[in-house]
Amino acid sequence: MAMSSILNADDIKKALDAFAVADSFDHKKFFEIVGLKSKSPDDVKKVFTVLDADNSGFIEEEELKFVLKGFAKDGRDLTDKETKAFLKAADKDGDGKIGIDGKNETSKSDHECLEQGSPTPALEDYHPATFRFTSAPKCLNSLTSIHSSLQ
Ligand SMILES: [Ca+2]
Numbered sequence: 096m097a098m099s100s101i102l103n104a105d106d107i108k109k110a111l112d113a114f115a116v117a118d119s120f121d122h123k124k125f126f127e128i129v130g131l132k133s134k135s136p137d138d139v140k141k142v143f144t145v146l147d148a149d150n151s152g153f154i155e156e157e158e159l160k161f162v163l164k165g166f167a168k169d170g171r172d173l174t175d176k177e178t179k180a181f182l183k184a185a186d187k188d189g190d191g192k193i194g195i196d197g198k199n200e201t202s203k204s205d206h207e208c209l210e211q212g213s214p215t216p217a218l219e220d221y222h223p224a225t226f227r228f229t230s231a232p233k234c235l236n237s238l239t240s241i242h243s244s245l246q
Pocket residue numbers: 147148149150151152153154155158
């Protein structure tokens with residue numbers, strides 16, 4: 096699927112132009128300009144499916160580096176600094192990659208998940224760096240984390 100069938104080509108160009116300078120990339124603003132923020136979780140998933148070049152179900156650091164090329168062929172590569180900052184912001188479960196599995200479309204907080212009787216995460220699964228539990232995958236769905244990283 097082409098990115099242009101999900102997003103508006105003018106918006107893509109505007110977003111790429113806004114961050115043309117190295118180390119200026121701000122993924123939240125980028126997604127906002129490109130129109131992703133107002134898209135449904137389904138469309139967001141489509142976009143991330145396009146960016147998952149090797150169809151691994153995750154966007155790894157390598158793919159993230161070329162994320163702008165997924166939006167337009169002439170998009171620049173992200174710098175290492177930008178790639179790492181983006182990964183850190185979007186990788187909510189701290190596994191070093193961004194998941195795009197959209198099977199669970201809830202966007203509940205961990206707290207809500209716990210209240211609703213999801214398996215109680217074990218303490219050793221607590222990720223101090225992200226203040227989240229890595230277990231209870233039902234709620235720590237990666238699409239959810241993508242979506243919440245846009246907020
Ligand atoms: Ca991948």
